[in-house]
Amino acid sequence: MPLSIKDVARLARVSHSTVSRALANSQAVNRLTAERIRRIAKDAGYRPNTIGRSLATSRTRTIGFVVTTVADPFVAEVAAGIEDVARQRGYAVFLANSNADPDREVAVVRSFQERRVDGVIVMASRVGGLYMPLLAELDVPIMLVDNQHPGGFAHSISIDDRGGARLMTSHLAALGHKRIAYVGDRNGMQSDADRMSGYADALQSSGIELDAAYVALGNGAPAGGLEAMQSLLALKQRPTAVFCYNDMTAIGALRALHKAGVRVPAEMSVAGFDDLAIASFLQPPLTTVRQPKAEMGRQAAAILFELLEGKQLEARITVPGELIVRESTAPLGSIAL
């Protein structure tokens, strides 16, 4: 059993109140006494018990972070950013995977509720209709990261999906491509819908008619991208460029193209979204839209802490995506060496 504030009090021959104040650097306690107490506490290896403190202050200095799964590298990078600023501020982070399973979602909210987290960051992308009211019931500040339906909540940070998709599609059109395909995500996420409409926007601006045959559906993972790409390859008239919902999908698409012996970018340009750490090491290095993942995580956490410290603010931040041109996209009809 680790020693309590009372043990320190006994050692210092003062009341536990004085110890509490001394350790909190309160002005009320005599400077010398305070220093003496701090010395004793340190020498004895005293560690304050957060549980007791939380009970007294009704603040846990704890936040919950819900995701579909941390196994997704995109999510993991955001998590790293969040954890970074949380640690700096003396907060700890509960990690919970919902796996987009409604039962788990409920379990996660219950757990956070019972543990009295001070705030929550949600990055569950596929949050269902039931999830939002459940979260609201928590009655703590909630920050959404790249979430769908941010409408219902006051605080969110999201990539500009539509703008990013527009950037990329325009890039492809500027390279001379006319038959530009989009590989989406069949899970019906808001970000997919937004990227799709950015794609549609850009086609229109470039005077290209949107052809439903060039819209295929993956699942946000390589396997889905591979399948979708294969269906595109089976078309009588193949596209010459493919914009994928995310980098993971693009990885699958690249694999399908290699298998089929289609050279990238000579015969087909491929683009992704996210700019995962490995994007620049792919074959060929992937042209993509960069999301500042860790930075978004840091910002999400920073805003949440502002809220926790009582600041009243409405923050619906949209971060612009950055076009990163690498070697997987090239002018139409170019020949690779």
Next chain:
Amino acid sequence: MPLSIKDVARLARVSHSTVSRALANSQAVNRLTAERIRRIAKDAGYRPNTIGRSLATSRTRTIGFVVTTVADPFVAEVAAGIEDVARQRGYAVFLANSNADPDREVAVVRSFQERRVDGVIVMASRVGGLYMPLLAELDVPIMLVDNQHPGGFAHSISIDDRGGARLMTSHLAALGHKRIAYVGDRNGMQSDADRMSGYADALQSSGIELDAAYVALGNGAPAGGLEAMQSLLALKQRPTAVFCYNDMTAIGALRALHKAGVRVPAEMSVAGFDDLAIASFLQPPLTTVRQPKAEMGRQAAAILFELLEGKQLEARITVPGELIVRESTAPLGSIAL
């Protein structure tokens, strides 16, 4: 302010003790009364306050998970496994990144200490000499995953690095390769040393002399693999096969080879270790040693919970790696189509 057990007690016109017992399904309370109380608690939306409970029971049903960084996909997959069984058992998981920074390591341990976690899982690979005694000071069960120096601790689960490396190196030798290189990790990790010695073992068994020129150093990330591969390519007599410390390193190596116009596997075989989710989508799909990452996470958590429930057990589990042969390795001198 959410309602407390006393609020429920008032609603049910009983003492809070009775409510406590009713909700814990204690035999001591009358069946009908208990049911009535549970009804009322449920209808009122009562959620027990874990903070209060923890103070009373001195158990938090919380564990800490320390890693260098979750941004590493390998780590993230283990994390998913851990979180999975933790949730099932009603435990919550604190995530903390040490970034292999000694100051952060200290901060993490302090945080876990002050939050009175019931147990800790460490996956910090590069734990320094100071870290271990610091952890021991926590005085709670500690479970190590793929950690170096598991010697000092009673409970650990690790991949069989040496055996896995032997498997892979033998595979390469069996394909006829004589000049087999190893790209290690300059951070001086135990797993690197073990894989290196497995590599050396297998070379010896195959009657191949270990040539120091064929041992290069990366950093466990693609950039390091790329550099290391380039140094190997600069040799007068290049290797014909390269075994990389991990998949991330192999990804960098593949990139270097593509850049240099060296065909894989026709001119050079490449192998990794870990079997990350994307390994099978690389160009070419990567031959590697599979670590059952999520499963190891699940098992680590399961053992920790056994310990927490008082079971006395010594567990130093070594999990065998599985050789996964894909298309990045081929017989010496084979010609790609």
Next chain:
DNA sequence: GTTTGGTTTGCACACGTGTGCATAAAGTAT
């Protein structure tokens, strides 16, 4: 020496829950 005012300290309670023990109620055996 008394009063005033400031500084420092401790008392006592609160936070929410679990639990040993005593008490009350109800049932059973004599």
Next chain:
DNA sequence: ATACTTTATGCACACGTGTGCAAACCAAAC
């Protein structure tokens, strides 16, 4: 009817910390 057992409930305390308020102490001013 009494004594004993069983069952059900409440009282009171504990866990570790923070904090309003009163008390104690001290110094300065009169």
